[in-house]
Amino acid sequence: MGKFIIRRFLSLIPTMFVIITFSFFLIRFAPGGPFSGEKNLPEQVIQNMMKKYHMDEPLFTQYIRYFGDVLRWDFGPSFKYKESSVNELIEQCFPVSIMLGSAALVLSVVFGILVGIISALKQNRWQDYLSMSLAVVGISVPLFVIGPVLQLIFAMKLHWLPLTWTSRNTSVTFALLPVITLAFPYFAYIARLSRASILEVLRADYVRTARAKGLSENVVIAKHVLKGALLPVVSYLGPAFAGIITGSLVVESTFAIPGIGRIFVQSALNRDYTLIMAEVIIFSLILVLVNFLVDILYGFLDPRIAYK
Amino acid sequence: MTEEVILRVKGLQTYFHTDEGIVKAVDGVSFDLRRGETLGIVGESGSGKSVTNLSIINMIPSPPGRIAGGEVEFMGTDLLKIPVKDLRAIRGNKISMIFQDPMTSLNPYLRISTQMVETIVLHQDLDKKAAKDKAIDMLKLAGIPAPEKRIDQYPHQFSGGMRQRVMIAMALSCNPEILIADEPTSALDVTIQAQILDIIRGLTAQTGTSVILITHSLGVVAGMCDTICVMYAGRIVERGPTGELFEAPKHPYTQGLIKSVPRLDKASGERLFSIRGQPPNVIDLPDCCPFYPRCDKAMDLCKRKYPASKDLGNGHAVSCWLYTEAK
Ligand SMILES: Nc1ncnc2c1ncn2[C@@H]1O[C@H](COP(=O)(O)OP(=O)(O)O)[C@@H](O)[C@H]1O
Ligand SMILES: [Mg+2]
Numbered sequence: 001m002g003k004f005i006i007r008r009f010l011s012l013i014p015t016m017f018v019i020i021t022f023s024f025f026l027i028r029f030a031p032g033g034p035f036s037g038e039k040n041l042p043e044q045v046i047q048n049m050m051k052k053y054h055m056d057e058p059l060f061t062q063y064i065r066y067f068g069d070v071l072r073w074d075f076g077p078s079f080k081y082k083e084s085s086v087n088e089l090i091e092q093c094f095p096v097s098i099m100l101g102s103a104a105l106v107l108s109v110v111f112g113i114l115v116g117i118i119s120a121l122k123q124n125r126w127q128d129y130l131s132m133s134l135a136v137v138g139i140s141v142p143l144f145v146i147g148p149v150l151q152l153i154f155a156m157k158l159h160w161l162p163l164t165w166t167s168r169n170t171s172v173t174f175a176l177l178p179v180i181t182l183a184f185p186y187f188a189y190i191a192r193l194s195r196a197s198i199l200e201v202l203r204a205d206y207v208r209t210a211r212a213k214g215l216s217e218n219v220v221i222a223k224h225v226l227k228g229a230l231l232p233v234v235s236y237l238g239p240a241f242a243g244i245i246t247g248s249l250v251v252e253s254t255f256a257i258p259g260i261g262r263i264f265v266q267s268a269l270n271r272d273y274t275l276i277m278a279e280v281i282i283f284s285l286i287l288v289l290v291n292f293l294v295d296i297l298y299g300f301l302d303p304r305i306a307y308k
Numbered sequence: 309m310t311e312e313v314i315l316r317v318k319g320l321q322t323y324f325h326t327d328e329g330i331v332k333a334v335d336g337v338s339f340d341l342r343r344g345e346t347l348g349i350v351g352e353s354g355s356g357k358s359v360t361n362l363s364i365i366n367m368i369p370s371p372p373g374r375i376a377g378g379e380v381e382f383m384g385t386d387l388l389k390i391p392v393k394d395l396r397a398i399r400g401n402k403i404s405m406i407f408q409d410p411m412t413s414l415n416p417y418l419r420i421s422t423q424m425v426e427t428i429v430l431h432q433d434l435d436k437k438a439a440k441d442k443a444i445d446m447l448k449l450a451g452i453p454a455p456e457k458r459i460d461q462y463p464h465q466f467s468g469g470m471r472q473r474v475m476i477a478m479a480l481s482c483n484p485e486i487l488i489a490d491e492p493t494s495a496l497d498v499t500i501q502a503q504i505l506d507i508i509r510g511l512t513a514q515t516g517t518s519v520i521l522i523t524h525s526l527g528v529v530a531g532m533c534d535t536i537c538v539m540y541a542g543r544i545v546e547r548g549p550t551g552e553l554f555e556a557p558k559h560p561y562t563q564g565l566i567k568s569v570p571r572l573d574k575a576s577g578e579r580l581f582s583i584r585g586q587p588p589n590v591i592d593l594p595d596c597c598p599f600y601p602r603c604d605k606a607m608d609l610c611k612r613k614y615p616a617s618k619d620l621g622n623g624h625a626v627s628c629w630l631y632t633e634a635k
Contacts, residue, residue, distance in 0.1 A: 205412040211367055212407075213400035213427045213478075223426070227417045303462040304416060 005296055012288050019284045020070060020277075024063055027276055034079035034271045053079065053274075066277070075278035080270045086278045089263060094282065097252065097259035101244045103175065104182035108240065111183075112190025113233060119191065120198035121221070131191060138188025143247050147181040147254035164256040178255040182247050186240045194233050201229040227301060234298050238291040245283060314485055314518055315341040315364070320378035322356075322363045325371065329591040333359040335542040337378070338617075341486065346512070346519040348529030348550070350565070351539030352587045357522045360539070361488045365399050366392075383485070401431035404479040406508075408491040410471035414463040420447075421459045424478050431482045446477035450507055469500035473507065480511055487512055490522045505532055526569050530554065535623065538562050541588050541598035543614070548624035558626040560603045597629065605630060 034053075035046055050056045053076075054065060069076055075086035115135075119128040154177060155163040162174045201207060202225060210224040211217075252261030260279060267275040299305045318338050324331040334356045341347050349357050362368050364380050366387055380387040382403065387395060407413045415423055424443035425436055434442065440459070447455035450473040463471055472492060479487055489508060493501035509532055512519050523529055529536055529550070536553050538546045538561065546559040557563045564583040585602035597603075600610035607629055615632040617625045 205407060205409055206415040208367070209405075209407065209413045209475075210415065211399070212365065212405045214396040214398070214430055215400075215426065216396060219426075224415050224418070228415075302417065303419075304464045 001299070004299065008292060008295060012292060015288055016281075016285065020067065020281060021063070023277060023280045024066060025059075027271075027273055028059060030271070032271050034273060053077070070277075070281065075281075076274040078275050079272045080267070080275070081272075086274050089275065090260070090278055090282065093258060093260040093263055096257060097245075097248055097261060100175070100178060100182065100251070100257065100259060101241070101248050103179045104186070104244050104248075105237075105241055107179060108183040108186035108190055108244075109233070109237070112187045113194050113230065115187075115191040116194025116233075117198060117221075117226075119195045120202070123199065128195075132195070135188040135191045138184045139192070143181060143185065143250045144254065146184055147178070147251055150177050150181055151254070178251050178257060181254070182244060182251045185247070186244060190233055190236065190240070193236060194230060197232045198225060198229040201225050204228070231298065231301055234294060234301060237297075238287070238294045241290045242287050245286070310343045312343045313340045314343045314383060316379070316381040317341075317360075317364065318379045318381070320360065320363055320380065321376040322359050322368055322373060323376045324373050326591070331591050332542050332593055333373075333590060334363060335590075335593075337539075337542070337544050339537055339544060339547060341518050341520060343485075343518055344516045345535060346509075346521060346533045348533035348536040349520060349522045349539055350526055350529055350536060351524065353524055354587055354590075355539040356542040356590075357524075357539055358490055361405070361490055361520060361522060363388075364488065365403055365405070366395055367399075397431070400427050400479075400484075401482045402484055403486045403488065404482065404484040406472070406475045406479050406487070406489045406492045409495045410468050410475055411495070413475055414471055416463050419460055419462055420466075420474055424459070424474075424481060427478055428481050443477070443481060446481045447474065449511060450474070450477040450480075451503070452477070468496055469504065472496060472500075472504050476504070476507055476511065480515075480517070483515055484517060486518045486520065488520045488522070491524065492521075493528065494524070501528070508532075526565055538565065541590050541593065543598070543627065544617075545599065545628065546626045548620075548626075549622065552622065552624055558620065558624075558631060559599075559628050560605050560630075561599050597627075 035041065035049060041049075047056075054062055057065075066076070073087075075090070078084060078086050078089060081089060115131045119131040122128050151163055154161045161177050207220060207224055210220045215224070248259065249261035249264055251257070252259040253265075263275065264279050266272075267279065317340075320334055320337045321332070322334040324333055337356070337360055339347065349360065351357055359368065359373075363375055364382075364387065366375070366380075368375060375388055378388070382398070387398070414420070421440055421443060424446070425439045428434060428439035428442055429436060432439070432442075444455045444459055447459060452458055452470060452473050458466075463474075466474060476492075487508070492508065493504050496504060505528065508519065508521075511517075521529060521533060533550050536548065536550050537544045538553075538559065540561050546553070546557070546562045553562065554566060557566050561583070564581070567581040568583065583602055588598045588601070590598075595614055596612060597606075597610040597614055600606040603610065609629050615627045615629045617627045618632045619625045620631070
């Protein structure tokens with residue numbers, strides 16, 4: 001097992017290498033550049049700027065230089081936000097996004113599994129119908145609709161919760177609406193996934209064996225059903241986290257949250273090369289690490305996975 | 309085998325309410341099981357053998373299943389009437405089961421030790437440590453080499469035959485009065501089948517445990533059972549002591565089954581006998597002998613009414629109009 005973890009971890013290195021290389025060249029080859037918007041700059045000024053950002057060097061030299069910087073966790077200066085470095089921007093915005101995303105993931109997993117269990121055990125009764133109707137809404141209605149609808153009901157009509165982020169209002173109640181919005185689709189999917197999977201395991205031969213041994217229904221569910229039934233949920237955690245991170249871009253703009261989502265879109269439009277690269281690298285790193293953790297967790301849960 | 313009846317099943321009816329209609333999977337099954345007896349239940353697949361035995365410990369999936377009538381009297385109490393809490397104290401303790409497919413009957417996510425210990429701790433006054441020792445002893449009795457090491461492994465680390473030994477060890481770990489083995493060898497290689505049957509026979513004979521052995525093969529029951537019940541379409545059509553049933557089978561279906569067992573003493577060129585036709589669909593079955601469409605001796609009466617059981621003495625009984633007088 002220890003060997004497996006180390007080997008699996010080492011395999012992250014080439015993955016990250018490919019991601020960094022690929023995005024570096026992809027962004028450079030996209031039409032336009034960081035200075036193409038500023039039409040009236042004199043030629044000399046542009047030349048100076050190119051020199052400052054080392055863009056006058058051959059592309060491959062730039063790549064090597066950039067790679068070295070990244071290894072030292074230095075993402076360079078931003079092209080647009082001239083007063084701060086990319087590292088500073090990331091440090092300001094990223095924690096907010098990470099909190100939002102993690103809270104949404106935890107919320108969707110906990111409630112998704114809980115609702116999945118209830119619907120499976122109350123199959124074809126009102127609890128099941130209610131949960132699954134809610135789940136259909138969650139899966140089919142996009143985030144940019146859910147967010148405003150929640151704002152309309154809970155902020156504008158009922159005045160229970162704040163509408164958007166303000167620098168004065170940093171209480172937890174503010175976070176409620178965006179986190180719920182972000183978690184909703186994943187909650188819905190996890191609820192359906194765990195319900196279907198529990199229903200399937202309930203019919204398994206080994207569950208019949210457990211009942212024939214005289215175990216009470218609670219023990220049968222908790223000890224014999226859930227472990228196998230929740231494996232699909234565990235393998236869904238990776239994609240769910242990826243989705244939540246993407247979704248947070250939408251939710252942050254709906255709720256005016258000063259997270260990475262806002263500068264992400266801006267940086268792409270501005271061709272702010274260094275900032276885009278830093279965002280891509282950090283998002284990829286998080287996803288790759290989450291998938292790594294999920295693999296390890298899966299291995300712990302399913303003894304049939306062979307670590308060769 | 310003693311004369312004491314430990315389990316008496318009387319007029320058991322188990323129905324499934326499906327979209328196509330009511331499936332009368334078990335329709336009026338009665339039999340007695342005596343202490344120390346090994347009773348074979350033989351019949352084609354779909355004849356209701358498994359449903360009969362799941363009904364005994366009241367484990368029919370409901371819905372769609374429902375026990376519509378009958379009694380299951382175990383040591384004086386009707387198992388179909390007692391609360392589920394009392395029933396659980398009997399399941400796995402006084403009456404335990406082994407199932408057909410050892411590959412899927414053990415929980416793949418739990419160690420063998422966990423699965424065995426939970427049963428023992430549940431029904432016996434032992435702590436975990438003592439329960440594990442008991443489990444190791446049982447595995448040893450069931451013929452598992454190095455049980456103290458193997459017990460901490462997971463099911464996928466065992467072969468099919470070994471898993472069935474684990475199932476046997478687990479089922480017998482609480483010294484049950486009755487072991488119900490539902491086709492314990494059907495999913496295994498022929499070479500292993502005999503070993504598994506030997507273990508069941510050996511271990512239950514030592515403790516005087518009664519056995520209900522379900523199988524679709526007469527060959528399996530012949531060498532092992534004291535008594536045989538032949539099931540067809542949810543009913544027991546003939547019941548009798550093994551020797552008598554093989555020598556003088558009365559029901560045309562039993563006769564057909566016996567004729568279709570391959571035999572070494574027959575000329576090799578001879579074609580194997582097989583009963584013509586297909587087993588009936590038990591959905592909305594009318595009140596007739598379900599075997600008549602496949603029976604060479606069918607009479608008009610057979611299509612109109614199911615015959616009552618006729619006692620031929622010596623524990624031999626048959627439900628067939630050839631032997632029962634119409635009233
Ligand atoms: N859960 C169920 N739902 C509907 N029908 C069932 C169910 N379980 C068993 N049956 C029906 O009951 C009949 C007897 O099945 P079973 O006892 O398993 O046969 P076998 O003799 O092969 O063990 C079959 O016709 C089967 O289709
Ligand atoms: Mg069966």
